[in-house]
Amino acid sequence: xxxxxxxxxxxxxxxxxxxxxxxxxxxxxxxxxxxxxxxxxxxxxxxxxxxxxxxxxxxxxxxxxxxxxxxxxxxxxxxxxxxxxxxxxxxxxxxxxxxxxxxxxxxxxxxxxxxxxxxxxxxxxxxxxxxxxxxxxxxxxxxxxxxxxxxxxxxxxxxxxxxxxxxxxxxxxxxxxxxxxxxxxxxxxxxxxxxxxxxxxxxxxxxxxxxxxxxxxxxxxxxxxxxxxxxxxxxxxxxxxxxxxxxxxxxxxxxxxxxxxxxxxxxxxxxxxxxxxxxxxxxxxxxxxxxxxxxxxxxxxxxxxxxxxxxxxxxxxxxxxxxxxxxxxxxxxxxxxxxxxxxxxxxxxxxxxxxxxxxxxxxxxxxxxxxxxxxxxxxxxxxxxxxxxxxxxxxxxxxxxxxxxxxxxxxxxxx
Numbered sequence: 001x002x003x004x005x006x007x008x009x010x011x012x013x014x015x016x017x018x019x020x021x022x023x024x025x026x027x028x029x030x031x032x033x034x035x036x037x038x039x040x041x042x043x044x045x046x047x048x049x050x051x052x053x054x055x056x057x058x059x060x061x062x063x064x065x066x067x068x069x070x071x072x073x074x075x076x077x078x079x080x081x082x083x084x085x086x087x088x089x090x091x092x093x094x095x096x097x098x099x100x101x102x103x104x105x106x107x108x109x110x111x112x113x114x115x116x117x118x119x120x121x122x123x124x125x126x127x128x129x130x131x132x133x134x135x136x137x138x139x140x141x142x143x144x145x146x147x148x149x150x151x152x153x154x155x156x157x158x159x160x161x162x163x164x165x166x167x168x169x170x171x172x173x174x175x176x177x178x179x180x181x182x183x184x185x186x187x188x189x190x191x192x193x194x195x196x197x198x199x200x201x202x203x204x205x206x207x208x209x210x211x212x213x214x215x216x217x218x219x220x221x222x223x224x225x226x227x228x229x230x231x232x233x234x235x236x237x238x239x240x241x242x243x244x245x246x247x248x249x250x251x252x253x254x255x256x257x258x259x260x261x262x263x264x265x266x267x268x269x270x271x272x273x274x275x276x277x278x279x280x281x282x283x284x285x286x287x288x289x290x291x292x293x294x295x296x297x298x299x300x301x302x303x304x305x306x307x308x309x310x311x312x313x314x315x316x317x318x319x320x321x322x323x324x325x326x327x328x329x330x331x332x333x334x335x336x337x338x339x340x341x342x343x344x345x346x347x348x349x350x351x352x353x354x355x356x357x358x359x360x361x362x363x364x365x366x367x368x369x370x371x372x373x374x375x376x377x378x379x380x381x382x383x384x385x386x387x388x389x390x391x392x393x394x395x396x397x398x399x400x401x402x403x404x405x406x407x408x409x410x411x412x413x414x415x
Contacts, residue, residue: 004297004321006085012322014088017398020389027406027415034061034084040130042108044122054123056108058131060140061087064408065095067138068104069346069353071145071174072127074120074152078107082296086145086317090346092401093339097378099350104140106131112147124152125159132163137170137356143349144174146219154179170356173349177361182352184367185345190224190293191368192344193315194232195375196336197289200311203383204334208233212287214309216279217294218242218258218268221315221342225291226255235289239282240268243294246282247274283307292319299324307333314338320394329392337394339401340382347374 011032018028037059043051057080060068070090073083083105090103108127112120134140144153157172157179175181184191201208213235215222222240229235239248240258244267247253253271261271269276283290283303290309292298296318299307304324312328313336314320320328320335328335348371355361362370386396409415 004300005081006296006318007081007088009296009318009322010085010088013394013398014402016322016395017402020391020395020399021402023402023406024415027409030409030415031062031402031405034059034087035063036060036134037080037084038131038134039080040127042123042126042130044119044126046119047116054108054110054126056106056127056130057083058104058106058134058140059083059087060102060104060134062091062405063102064405064412064414065102066100068102068140069094069099069143069173069349070104070106071143071345072106072108072148072156073145074108074110074112074123074147076109076111078109083107085296089317089339091405092398093343093346094350095401095404096340096382096397097343097347097374098404099347101346101350104142105145106142120152121155124155128156128159129163132160135160135171137168137353141170141349141353142172143346150174150176150181153181170353173352173356175352180352180356180361182348182355182367183362183364184371185348185352186220187224187228188348188367188371189221189315189342189345190228192347192371192375193221193225193291193313193336193341194228195344195372196341196379197229197311197313198233199376199379200313200334200336204310206288206310208235208288211235211289212238213289213291214239214282214285214287216241216282216290216292216298216319217316218262219293222291222293223255223259223262225293225313225315226253226258229289229291230255238287239277239285240271241277241279241282242268243279245269246277246279247271248277248282248285249274285309289313292316295319297321299328301327304328305331307331310334311336314341317342325392325394335393336379337382337397340378340393340397343378344371344375347371
């Protein structure tokens with residue numbers, strides 16, 4: 001796999017968007033720079049009595065459109081440039097879905113798999129203490145991301161409330177429903193992607209009830225994507241994979257069987273009645289829908305010409321490099337770009353913020369209906385922009401999002 005700096009990809013994408021929109025260089029420069037970022041060192045008492053120092057970050061990339069919003073990752077390979085890139089994508093994501101929010105992201109360099117529940121709790125609370133002054137229901141609202149869970153969000157919310165000396169359920173989203181979390185949040189990222197896939201299939205004339213689907217990455221988003229493709233559309237899941245390898249079957253794979261295999265063996269490689277397949281081979285399968293749902297930079301100039309899927313639905317952040325984007329577009333592959341396709345998570349997190357502000361929870365059916373409307377409108381906005389400008393879907397998504405951000409920056413007198 002090519003060595004890729006995700007923030008360099010962000011800057012390349014902004015430059016291309018600025019070229020299409022004929023933006024002033026000063027505006028482009030502002031869009032390529034976070035408005036503020038915080039680096040913290042957090043000493044945490046471990047179960048054996050020792051103290052370990054963890055490094056963490058919080059980047060508030062652009063707050064022109066409102067309160068910043070974005071997840072917190074716990075990952076052993078976390079970097080500040082990854083956090084910057086993810087924060088930038090959150091800006092475009094919120095703007096594209098027309099949410100009154102800016103974009104942020106947080107991260108801690110750690111391996112949660114090596115930490116006990118007590119150590120995870122102490123680390124979660126330490127992070128909140130370190131960034132407390134930057135957070136708040138009317139300032140910056142975090143959410144779960146890679147290797148963070150509703151329980152971790154609950155600990156963080158509680159720590160913030162202790163420091164603030166009052167209940168502050170609205171400071172965090174992705175919480176358990178008993179603490180003000182929204183129903184429908186668990187599968188929101190994947191479900192939002194499904195609404196986009198449904199609309200793309202209409203545009204392309206694909207019958208999803210007869211479609212084949214391959215899912216690259218079988219974490220939370222990947223599992224729910226496979227399950228929903230099967231349940232909502234009747235599509236056949238012919239391949240799934242994770243970091244250790246994958247499984248394929250022309251007859252179809254039961255998403256629940258793959259999940260059980262993953263839970264019991266830590267990989268999907270041993271799903272009954274399937275053949276082993278590598279993650280690289282999965283990306284090149286002849287399927288109707290390919291869903292990258294793992295990490296950034298998996299579709300590159302090296303393998304883009306071998307991608308045979310009709311639709312690439314990016315549930316992961318940054319799975320396709322700019323060079324690969326051009327190749328896929330030339331080859332007629334319909335890409336649903338990440339900050340459109342995976343925007344269901346932040347959209348339902350926004351719904352959770354609204355419910356917390358109003359102290360009035362919605363039903364799951366309400367959440368699904370509102371999410372469907374938001375995702376469908378955003379998808380067709382991007383398709384129409386792509387046709388209007390004669391540009392690929394990612395460039396079109398950028399144009400729509402950046403138009404909205406720049407408009408507010410001008411109205412506020414920033415530029």
